[in-house]
Amino acid sequence: MSDLQAISASGTPLLEVRDLSKSFGAVRALNDFSMQVHAGEVVAVAGDNGAGKTTMIKAVSGVFQPTAGEILLKGTPVRFGSPQEAREKGIETIYQDLALADNLTIGGNIFLGREPMTRMFGFLPVLDRKAMAEAARETMKRLDFHVNRLDAPVSNFSGGQRQAVAIGRAVYWDASILIMDEPTAALGVPEQRKVLALIHQLKAQGRGIIFISHNLQDIFAVSDRIMVLRRGILAGERKIAETSHDEIVKLMVGGA
Amino acid sequence: MTNTTAAPPEDTGIAPPADHADAAKTWISRIAEGRAWLFLVVLVLVFEIWSHVSFGATFVGSTYNWQSIAIFATAPLLLAVGETFVIISSGIDLSVGFTMGLAAVIAAHVTNLTGQSLPAPLAVLLGVVAAVIVAGIPGLVNGLLISRLRVPPFIGTLGMYGVARGAAYLLAGGTTVPVSNDFISTLGNGTIGGVPWLVIITIVFVLLMHYLLSQTRFGQHNYAIGANEQAARRAGINIRRHIVWLYVLSSMCAGLGGALYTARFTAGAAQAGEPLLLDCIAAVVIGGASLFGGSGSIMGTVAGALVIAVIQYGLVFVDVQPFWQFVAVGVVIIISVLIDQLQRRFSGARQDE
Numbered sequence: 001m002s003d004l005q006a007i008s009a010s011g012t013p014l015l016e017v018r019d020l021s022k023s024f025g026a027v028r029a030l031n032d033f034s035m036q037v038h039a040g041e042v043v044a045v046a047g048d049n050g051a052g053k054t055t056m057i058k059a060v061s062g063v064f065q066p067t068a069g070e071i072l073l074k075g076t077p078v079r080f081g082s083p084q085e086a087r088e089k090g091i092e093t094i095y096q097d098l099a100l101a102d103n104l105t106i107g108g109n110i111f112l113g114r115e116p117m118t119r120m121f122g123f124l125p126v127l128d129r130k131a132m133a134e135a136a137r138e139t140m141k142r143l144d145f146h147v148n149r150l151d152a153p154v155s156n157f158s159g160g161q162r163q164a165v166a167i168g169r170a171v172y173w174d175a176s177i178l179i180m181d182e183p184t185a186a187l188g189v190p191e192q193r194k195v196l197a198l199i200h201q202l203k204a205q206g207r208g209i210i211f212i213s214h215n216l217q218d219i220f221a222v223s224d225r226i227m228v229l230r231r232g233i234l235a236g237e238r239k240i241a242e243t244s245h246d247e248i249v250k251l252m253v254g255g256a
Numbered sequence: 257m258t259n260t261t262a263a264p265p266e267d268t269g270i271a272p273p274a275d276h277a278d279a280a281k282t283w284i285s286r287i288a289e290g291r292a293w294l295f296l297v298v299l300v301l302v303f304e305i306w307s308h309v310s311f312g313a314t315f316v317g318s319t320y321n322w323q324s325i326a327i328f329a330t331a332p333l334l335l336a337v338g339e340t341f342v343i344i345s346s347g348i349d350l351s352v353g354f355t356m357g358l359a360a361v362i363a364a365h366v367t368n369l370t371g372q373s374l375p376a377p378l379a380v381l382l383g384v385v386a387a388v389i390v391a392g393i394p395g396l397v398n399g400l401l402i403s404r405l406r407v408p409p410f411i412g413t414l415g416m417y418g419v420a421r422g423a424a425y426l427l428a429g430g431t432t433v434p435v436s437n438d439f440i441s442t443l444g445n446g447t448i449g450g451v452p453w454l455v456i457i458t459i460v461f462v463l464l465m466h467y468l469l470s471q472t473r474f475g476q477h478n479y480a481i482g483a484n485e486q487a488a489r490r491a492g493i494n495i496r497r498h499i500v501w502l503y504v505l506s507s508m509c510a511g512l513g514g515a516l517y518t519a520r521f522t523a524g525a526a527q528a529g530e531p532l533l534l535d536c537i538a539a540v541v542i543g544g545a546s547l548f549g550g551s552g553s554i555m556g557t558v559a560g561a562l563v564i565a566v567i568q569y570g571l572v573f574v575d576v577q578p579f580w581q582f583v584a585v586g587v588v589i590i591i592s593v594l595i596d597q598l599q600r601r602f603s604g605a606r607q608d609e
Contacts, residue, residue, distance in 0.1 A: 084492045099487040101480035103550045112480055113491035115473050126471040 012075045013038050014208040015060070015091070015177050020069035022055050029055040031232045032069070037177060037208040042199060044211045044219040044240075047229035048252055053212050056229070057179050060210070061093040062086035073177075092175035094166045096182045102155035106147065107132030109154055110139060110169045139168040143198055160191030167198055171205075178202060179210045184218050196222050216245050230254050288599035292543045292559030295588060299563060303570040310574060321573065323452060327520070329565035330458040331356070331513050333558065335529065335536035336543075337465045338509030340557045341502055343540050344469075346482045346549020347402065347409035349503060351416035352510040352536065355394050356529030358424040359514025363387035364433035364524025367440060376439035383440075384515040391511025392504050394420045399500030413503075417533075424526035433524040444519030454516055461512060466554040478502065482549030535564055538585055542592045563588060 013036040022030040030052040037043050047053050059066045062080030070077050073089055080086040083093070100109050108115075111132050118128035133150040140147045145164045149156070154165055163183055170178050180199070184192040199222045202209055213219050219226060220240055228235045228251040236251040287294070300316060307315040315321060335352045342349045367383030374382070394416045401412040446453050469475035477498055480488040489495050510529065518524040543560030545552025567584045 083490060087492070095490070097486070099484070099490045101483040101487050101550075103479055103483040104476070108476065108480075112488065113477070113493045115476055117473075120471075124467075124471075126467075127473070127476060 013072075014074060015210075016072040016075075017056075017060060018070050018072065020056065020059055020071070021067045022059055022064055023067045029232050030059065030066075033229070033232075033234055034069075035227055035234075035237075037210060039176075039208055040203050040206045041225070042203050042209045042211050042223045044213060044223035044226040045229065046213065046216070046219060046226055046248060046252060047235075050231075051229040051252075052232040053229055054181070055232070057093065057181060057210065057212060060086070061091055061179055087173070087175075090174065090176040091179065092170035092173065092177070093179040094163075094170060094181065094183060096185060100154050100162060100166060103153045105129075105133070105136065105151055106140065106154060106165050106168070107134075107136035107150060109165055110136055110172050112169075135172060136168070139172045140164065142171060143168055143201065145194075158191065159187045160194045163187065163191070163195050164198060167195075167202070171202070175207065177208045177210070179212070181212045182214065183211075184213065184215060192218065216248060219248075220245070228252055285599055288595055289544060289556070291592060291595050292556050292563055295542065295563045295592070296559055296566065299566050299570065303566070303574060306574045315570065315573060319450060321569070323447075323450070323455075325562070325565045325569045326455045327452055328569055329561045330454050331517060331529070332532050332535040332539055332564060333458060333462065333561035334509050334513035334516070335532055336539040336557045336561050337462055337554060338506035339536050340540050340543070340545060340552050340554055341465075341469060341478055342409070342506045343537075343545045343547060344482045344549060344552045345478050345499070345502055346485075347499070347502070348413065348537070348547070349395075349398065349506045350410065350413040350533060351394055351398060351420055352506060353529035353531075353533035354417055354420040354424055354526070355391050355507050355510040356514040356517065356532065357526040358394070358420045358427070359387035359391040359511040360517045360524040360528040361424050361428040361433055361514075361526055362390045362524070363515040363518040364435045365427065367435050367437055367518070368433070371435075371437050376437050380437060380440045380443060380519070383435075383518070384512070387515040387518070388508050388511035391507045391514065393507075395504040395507025396500065398507070399503035402503065403496040403499040421526070428524065428526045435518060435522050435524070437522075440519050441522050444516070444522060454520060457516065461509075462554060462558060465509070469554050474498070474501070479550060482551075535585070536561075538589050539564055541589055544592075544596070546596060 015037040017033060017035045020030060020033045021028065033052070033056060035043065045053050045056065055064065058064045060071060062083045062085055065079075065081075071080075072078065073091070078089060080089070086093075101112060104112065107129065116128040116131045117125050118131070120126045136150050137147070143164055145161065145168075147157075147161065154162055157165070167178070167180075167183075183199075184195050187195060196218060199209060199211065203222075211219065211223055223240050225237065225239055226243070226248060227237050228248060230252065235254065238247065303315045307313050335356060339349055339352060363383040363386065366386040367379050370382045371379035398409075398413050398416050401407040401415075402409050443453050448456065469478065477488060477493050480491070480493065481495060481498060485495065513532075514524075514528055517528040539560035540552060540557050541547065541560070542563050543552065543556030543558070545556065564585055567588065568581045571581050571584065572578060
């Protein structure tokens with residue numbers, strides 16, 4: 001985390017988006033959007049359906065190529081050809097539908113696609129399930145989730161625990177920017193609280209978080225700043241400490 | 257840390273809700289997981305009692321019975337092993353039966369051809385290798401159709417079922433192709449220490465496939481793709497390449513099955529695997545795989561294939577009309593799926609839905 005500390009001390013944002021635009025044919029889904037995310041900062045992105053939130057995160061996470069504009073990571077311009085490239089640079093996206101393989105263990109999910117191998121009898125390459133379980137235990141402990149059943153498939157766990165696994169994967173691979181798409185949407189109230197606590201913890205670890213949500217209460221509970229999108233345009237940017245629910249709603253629906 | 261303002265609140269810890277029904281769950285799911293082996297034990301007991309009561313003979317005590325059952329199980333098992341991989345990935349391969357026939361014909365032709373100038377064992381080896389490689393071709397086409405052109409597996413492999421069928425009959429000239437080679441009959445009918453060669457080859461191959469599915473990245477990715485293809489793609493797994501190899505693997509298993517068929521009957525026939533397609537899918541399903549993908553194992557499939565072989569052989573042994581075999585296998589498939597659904601309802605169900 002010393003890297004992250006150095007970055008935040010220098011004042012350079014972890015992630016900066018400059019004049020990002022994305023068109024689909026004649027439709028401009030996102031228009032000259034700019035934002036910064038600093039280390040240890042939670043930036044909420046809010047907006048009605050179709051406001052351009054998803055387009056924005058897909059452009060930042062490498063799913064779409066932006067039509068115009070640039071993305072700077074720790075001050076250096078970057079271009080992502082694929083989500084894998086974004087992930088290798090430390091931008092991890094946690095999707096609403098979690099993107100977990102339900103039939104695999106926590107370790108299996110954390111290491112999916114980059115499984116550690118060991119040798120049985122000194123020559124036969126096999127999956128290193130012990131290392132995977134160990135890393136899973138460590139990671140979940142770091143997130144303050146204590147899970148005993150590391151050999152159980154994640155389908156056995158509750159929604160909040162599964163959300164924690166998805167976040168744990170990002171943490172294990174040391175993502176510096178986490179993009180979280182509606183992380184509390186499918187959860188019950190106690191589990192929502194647990195996930196919000198997790199976000200606080202990620203923030204304390206000096207990571208930058210982009211938090212997409214419909215739920216203003218959640219946004220006010222964890223965010224430092226909020227960017228409101230309307231019809232692909234930045235409708236307003238506020239510090240959470242200096243705004244109110246009413247003001248944000250007005251920005252979202254417009255006509256104020 | 258630059259920002260330590262937000263320490264996580266202590267009171268948000270949630271007891272893992274999945275843990276409270278632990279003991280009961282483990283029992284139900286253990287029974288469900290091992291159901292194919294349970295079926296097997298029950299079936300063997302039933303036939304033992306039946307043959308004692310009706311004929312005063314033993315079913316279990318006869319080595320000959322077990323040899324026959326084992327040989328009987330090899331061909332469907334070889335197909336089923338490949339099919340297990342495919343079904344776990346939530347696909348299906350309908351072409352394996354006639355791919356097996358195609359391979360049997362190729363094995364016969366190549367063994368005859370090379371046998372004219374080469375020593376018999378070498379000719380057989382070449383025949384087997386050629387059969388497995390040629391069998392890979394329909395698999396390659398299946399894999400490309402499914403992964404590149406997004407053809408549904410059911411349709412793509414159904415098409416290849418027809419193509420392989422036609423190709424096999426054309427190559428065989430519409431008849432069976434006898435093989436004249438001393439070594440191949442030893443391979444197909446000989447035993448070592450009472451265990452048929454065919455069974456030994458099958459066991460070694462099945463262990464290899466068990467290793468591939470349970471201990472390698474290929475196997476792990478196969479499970480992940482079956483459970484959540486989107487997740488697997490986002491995790492950076494090359495799904496297209498995986499699917500191509502998957503169907504090639506399935507076809508090559510059928511290829512080995514075809515080559516061993518030729519060894520067993522010293523003749524290659526296009527219809528070698530025709531009745532085995534449904535048996536092999538049944539073996540996979542009885543073995544605990546779900547047709548929706550994501551679950552299943554090679555050892556389960558082994559038990560499934562043995563269940564079918566024991567039913568088929570046992571009913572003949574106790575002198576029941578052979579048509580009852582179909583009924584019995586069908587009933588076992590249905591019971592097996594019912595147990596799977598019960599298990600899902602009582603234990604595997606996710607908490608947040």
